[in-house]
Amino acid sequence: MVDQEFSCRRCGRRHEGLPFSYGAEAPAYWRDDLASDEGSVLEDETCVIQAQHYFVRARLVIPVLDAEDDFDWGVWVSLSRDSFRRTLDLWTTPGREQEPAYFGWLSTELPVYPVGTLNLKTEVHSGPVGTRPHVVLEPTDHPLAVEQRSGITMKRVQEIAELLLHPRG
Template identity: 85%
Template sequence: MIDHGFVCRGCGQRHDGLAFSYGASAPAYWRDEFDGDERSVLEDETCVIDARHYFVRARLVIPVLDADQDFDWGVWVSLSRDNFSRTMDLWTTPGREQEPAYFGWLSTELPVYPVQTLNLKTEVHTEPVGTRPHVVLEPTDHPLAVEQRTGITVARVQEMAELLLHP
């Protein structure tokens, strides 16, 4: 097993492990005042805002070229009402991964990128029951899309950890 501990440039301390996964607990559009609103609900895997905006939690996977594991962003993606309804209809249905990908908008701001990540175009790919969908970004020159296509290094994972641990 490789020791991914590192001396942090943010605080100067040694961190024993290097996380290869970070996630958002809610879509960027969720506000605390939605709690108690019968038209808005935030659950572990799904979110509805004002009975008009629909979101699912998904994984945006980035290959790590010099490690034996990938980096995983836990993100939220908006879906159309019809696609969200279809997703819910198939939530516990074996074979649901055979569904064609759904169009979605990335609904998570990832602060380690120099440009906003909100509203990047995505394809949302359903996985087998019990596994979160995964997201493939439209192939643009956005730094996140480039990293998803070409991969990153452990040094980049450490850089992201330092930025997230010490904003």
């Protein structure tokens, strides 16, 4: 991961480290009161809500055109029950990256986009054992999908950091 200082245009200060990765702790649909629900569980890599909705944590990678490293959103994606079960069945199986992609819905709201990111159509690709799946968005004109296809610049990485460090209410 690349970390470098940057002068913040929102607060005027220098910040140590320009993060190239941000992540959500839970799917957007998770609520704290679900922790006491028998059919709900939030773990580091998986989540089930009321024994009806199934999620995996994944990476949505965006190329950074003027840097050596990619930008990485840590997101949650909903899967069908069958796809979720298959993902769990293959969790520790070498070669699981050969599995066909699963259809999923993006289940993380990324606040740096002018339109919502919830429920964008995705393909979820398994990676080698020990790595998170990665997400490929349906090729639409949504700004996140465009960035994933076309890449972003270091200026945009800094803009994302500024927006997340200093959100305006």
